[in-house]
Amino acid sequence: MKHVLYLAWRYLAHHRVKTTILVIAIMLIVFLPVGLRVLVKQSERELTTRAMATPLIVGAKGSPLELVLNSLYFESESPPYLNHGEVTRVTDSGLATAIPLHTRFRVRQHPIVGTSLDYFAFRGLAVAAGRQLAVLGDCVVGAEVAADLDIGPGDFVVSSPESVFDLAGVYPLKMPVVGVLAHSHTPDDRAVFVDLKTAWVIAGLGHGHLDMSTPEAAPGVLRREGSKVIANASVMQYNEITAENIDDFHFHGDTSNFPVTAIIVVPHDEKASALLQGRYLGEAEQVQIARPAEVMDDLLQTILTVQTYVVTAVIVVGLATLATATLVFLLSLRLRRREIVTMVKIGGAMGRVTAVLAAEILGVLVIGVLLAGILTALTAAYGSTIIRALILS
Amino acid sequence: MSAAAEMVAIRDLVFHYREGEFRLRIPQLSVATGETVAVIGPSGTGKTTLLNLIAGIVSPLAGQISVNARQIAGLSEAARRNFRVRNLGLVFQEFELLSYLNVLDNILLPYRINSALTLTPEVKQRAVQLATEVGIADKLRRNVERLSQGERQRVAVCRALLTEPLLILADEPTGNLDPRNKGRVLDILFDYITAHGTTLVTVTHDHDLLDRFQRVIEFSEFHSGNQESAHVDGKADAAGGGGDAP
Numbered sequence: 001m002k003h004v005l006y007l008a009w010r011y012l013a014h015h016r017v018k019t020t021i022l023v024i025a026i027m028l029i030v031f032l033p034v035g036l037r038v039l040v041k042q043s044e045r046e047l048t049t050r051a052m053a054t055p056l057i058v059g060a061k062g063s064p065l066e067l068v069l070n071s072l073y074f075e076s077e078s079p080p081y082l083n084h085g086e087v088t089r090v091t092d093s094g095l096a097t098a099i100p101l102h103t104r105f106r107v108r109q110h111p112i113v114g115t116s117l118d119y120f121a122f123r124g125l126a127v128a129a130g131r132q133l134a135v136l137g138d139c140v141v142g143a144e145v146a147a148d149l150d151i152g153p154g155d156f157v158v159s160s161p162e163s164v165f166d167l168a169g170v171y172p173l174k175m176p177v178v179g180v181l182a183h184s185h186t187p188d189d190r191a192v193f194v195d196l197k198t199a200w201v202i203a204g205l206g207h208g209h210l211d212m213s214t215p216e217a218a219p220g221v222l223r224r225e226g227s228k229v230i231a232n233a234s235v236m237q238y239n240e241i242t243a244e245n246i247d248d249f250h251f252h253g254d255t256s257n258f259p260v261t262a263i264i265v266v267p268h269d270e271k272a273s274a275l276l277q278g279r280y281l282g283e284a285e286q287v288q289i290a291r292p293a294e295v296m297d298d299l300l301q302t303i304l305t306v307q308t309y310v311v312t313a314v315i316v317v318g319l320a321t322l323a324t325a326t327l328v329f330l331l332s333l334r335l336r337r338r339e340i341v342t343m344v345k346i347g348g349a350m351g352r353v354t355a356v357l358a359a360e361i362l363g364v365l366v367i368g369v370l371l372a373g374i375l376t377a378l379t380a381a382y383g384s385t386i387i388r389a390l391i392l393s
Numbered sequence: 394m395s396a397a398a399e400m401v402a403i404r405d406l407v408f409h410y411r412e413g414e415f416r417l418r419i420p421q422l423s424v425a426t427g428e429t430v431a432v433i434g435p436s437g438t439g440k441t442t443l444l445n446l447i448a449g450i451v452s453p454l455a456g457q458i459s460v461n462a463r464q465i466a467g468l469s470e471a472a473r474r475n476f477r478v479r480n481l482g483l484v485f486q487e488f489e490l491l492s493y494l495n496v497l498d499n500i501l502l503p504y505r506i507n508s509a510l511t512l513t514p515e516v517k518q519r520a521v522q523l524a525t526e527v528g529i530a531d532k533l534r535r536n537v538e539r540l541s542q543g544e545r546q547r548v549a550v551c552r553a554l555l556t557e558p559l560l561i562l563a564d565e566p567t568g569n570l571d572p573r574n575k576g577r578v579l580d581i582l583f584d585y586i587t588a589h590g591t592t593l594v595t596v597t598h599d600h601d602l603l604d605r606f607q608r609v610i611e612f613s614e615f616h617s618g619n620q621e622s623a624h625v626d627g628k629a630d631a632a633g634g635g636g637d638a639p
Contacts, residue, residue: 003505003512007494014493014536342489345450346552347478348506349471356506 004352008359018332019364022325026368027375029318033311034372035379040307042383044300050186051292053123055273056096056265058086058280064290065299071101071262072292073187074111078104081259082287084196088256090265093279095272097122099264102199107157110145113191114199114260120181122266125188129153130179133195136249137241140179142189151177157192159202173202174240200251200258201241208238208249265289329361399462400426400560400592401447406456408439408446417442419456422610426461426559429586429593431603434612440596443612444562447594448481449473461559475509482553482591484582486565488545490537490552497533500524500551510556523551527581543574550581561586563595567602579605 012019050072059067060080069076090098099122102114113119117133120126130153133140139157146152158172175194183189200206213229222230238245251258267273280289333340343353379386401424408417417439424430432440445451446458449465450473458465461480465473477483490499498505500520504512524530527547529540537545546566553561561582567575579602586593595606603609 007505010498011493338489339491342485342491343502343506344474345445345448345477345485345489346483346503346506347474347476347481347509348503349474349508352506352508 004355004359007356008363011356011360012363018328022328022364023368023371025321025325026365027371029314029321030369030372031375032314032318035376036307036310036314038376038380039383039386040303042380043303043387046384046387047296047300048293051296054264054292055267056276057290057292058082058090058098058263058265058287059261059290061286061288064288064295067262067288068290068292068295070103071264074103074113074191075187078261081261082263083256084258084260085256086287087260087263090263090276093276095276096265096267099266100196100260101262101264102196102203102259103261105199105202106160107145107192108149108160110142110148111191112139112159112199112202113193114196114202115193116196119193119264122264123184123186123188125184126182127179128182130177132179133193134178135241136195136201136246137173137175137198138178139175139192139194139198140181141177141193142181142191143183144189145192146177146180152180153177171204171237171239173198196260197251198241200255201249203259205253205258206249206251208241208245325364333357398426399423400428400460401594402457402459403446404457406446406453406458408442408451408453415439415442419443424592424594424608426592427586427590428608429583429606430595431606431609432594432596432612433598433600433603433609436598438613440612441564444483444564444594444596447560448477448483448562450477474507478503478507478509479556480559482556482558482561484546484549484553484561484563484566486568488542488549488569490545490548492536492538495534495536496524496529496540496548497521499537499548500555502552503556516555520551520555523554524548526584527551541574542569543571543577546570546574546578547581550578554585557589558591560592560594563593565596565598567597567599575599575602 051068054072057068057071059071060082062080066076067079070079084100087098087100090096097118099116099118100114101119103111105112105114120132127140128143130140141149141151141157149157151157155177156174157177158174161172175192175198181188181193194202197206201208220231222232224230238248241249265276267276277289277291280287340353340357344350401422403419403422405421406417406419409415415437432443434440442451446453447460447465449458449460449468452466456466460476463476465476468476491502494502497517497520500523501512501517504510504516510516521530521533524533527550529544529547529551532540532544537548540548546569550566553563563582566582567578570578582593583605585591593606597603
């Protein structure tokens with residue numbers, strides 16, 4: 001047997017270009033449908049698990065898919081804002097707990113999620129190191145963020161400006177990391193969590209600066225109109241919230257009009273859920289309420305339909321490739337007729353000669369299938385990343 | 394000539410292919426053990442077919458062929474292959490080396506394609522020794538496509554000699570070689586035969602080489618079965634090979 005394998009190996013190694021092309025063809029034939037199936041199964045699991053664990057989401061009218069994807073995975077474009085007053089509306093209904101979300105900003109590639117402490121209890125997120133959010137400006141980071149940025153309690157992160165050319169836009173805020181969450185193997189691992197009010201500070205809706213009534217601030221005052229002070233641009237705003245300046249931070253305007261991107265709604269029971277959904281059905285209603293499980297189910301149906309088309313196409317291409325590979329083998333046998341005749345003439349056993357030829361074909365098939373297996377394993381291992389890149393972004 | 398002294402004995406052989414006009418009839422032909430025989434004749438007279446019949450690659454329609462007192466025609470296909478790989482060494486005009494193997498692997502090929510032979514370290518050592526004797530020891534790891542014509546035929550000769558055959562069948566072994574390499578390849582073959590008492594039957598068109606053989610068979614008379622025996626030149630008597638005179 002070792003001689004058969006040796007001769008087959010020498011042949012494949014000598015014709016390495018032909019072998020490589022055949023191996024890649026076999027690998028793709030096997031990998032494409034199998035890998036796709038693995039990816040779809042993983043998508044199904046990833047998409048449904050978190051959706052099933054999130055009863056209802058309230059957001060501004062628009063695409064329910066965009067609203068759900070952003071609220072569950074923090075990946076897609078930020079949906080249109082709705083007023084914070086909607087949080088109060090849900091809470092005041094007495095039918096559910098309302099958890100606000102503000103997901104517009106990022107620390108590098110990691111989303112900043114402005115929310116309330118209820119979110120951590122709702123998702124079952126535990127602090128593995130440090131402490132929970134306590135004061136304005138604090139942030140706790142997911143386990144992957146901590147590993148990726150090599151940070152922990154006591155370090156700082158800075159929110160990323162939305163555009164370097166937008167001078168009047170959002171300024172970076174330096175935030176102390178006060179805690180690192182335990183691994184949850186969910187998108188929460190990749191998020192930076194802050195209090196909703198901290199998100200508003202990043203948005204420029206709240207800020208901190210010198211008390212303009214003090215003598216130190218006098219050079220920056222343009223004029224005073226009763227209790228109102230008009231200051232010039234020399235008044236410096238704080239880009240970090242510290243124990244010393246935290247009292248200087250304040251919000252202008254009515255916070256009920258401040259923005260949130262979504263509200264996770266946790267009804268007290270099925271009846272409360274039905275009642276709440278009914279309240280958002282009006283034609284004039286500017287907000288929508290979505291059931292993530294249903295939205296994700298629709299998305300999965302689309303993915304499954306696409307998968308069916310892709311698999312059908314892959315099978316057709318696969319059959320064509322197999323036919324081509326068979327033709328290559330047959331032509332190769334024809335070209336090698338003299339070689340085979342020589343082996344027969346010098347006394348090669350028919351079984352051995354046939355086995356050498358079979359081993360060459362089998363070698364290509366085995367290597368191709370093995371590589372397809374490795375690719376499938378990699379697809380399974382990096383499925384989450386691929387799904388995020390292909391579906392959630 | 395006694396049966397033991399006959400390496401090849403053919404009696405009343407009849408052969409033709411399924412298609413075509415070719416007919417071969419050999420009433421009697423024998424080659425003595427240790428004899429060197431050149432078979433000459435025009436193309437298409439069946440010289441190569443004779444070698445294939447002796448080697449058991451093709452079977453006669455009638456008659457008997459024995460090699461070293463073993464009836465070849467009566468053996469099964471598998472048995473003929475085993476007999477061939479153990480007892481015969483074949484050299485071809487076109488060398489017939491495997492292009493994807495290096496020199497050493499080509500020489501060792503018979504041991505890899507039939508379990509009747511066992512590849513041992515001693516065999517490998519013998520292969521290296523043969524390669525050294527024919528002057529290609531420094532090219533053992535080189536692919537045969539990167540060898541000259543003369544070197545390729547020396548590799549083919551080593552492959553044929555590695556099994557220490559009783560009988561060497563060479564089909565125009567010098568047909569593709571320049572004069573210098575012709576002489577060298579024949580020297581290698583004859584040196585081996587002299588040292589080991591091996592029998593050699595060679596088909597050739599090269600009449601300049603005939604002096605080196607003990608006997609020359611003019612083969613054209615066998616063609617179409619219109620003659621009853623082979624023509625053998627005067628050297629046959631000197632070599633003691635008999636029975637084939639017209």
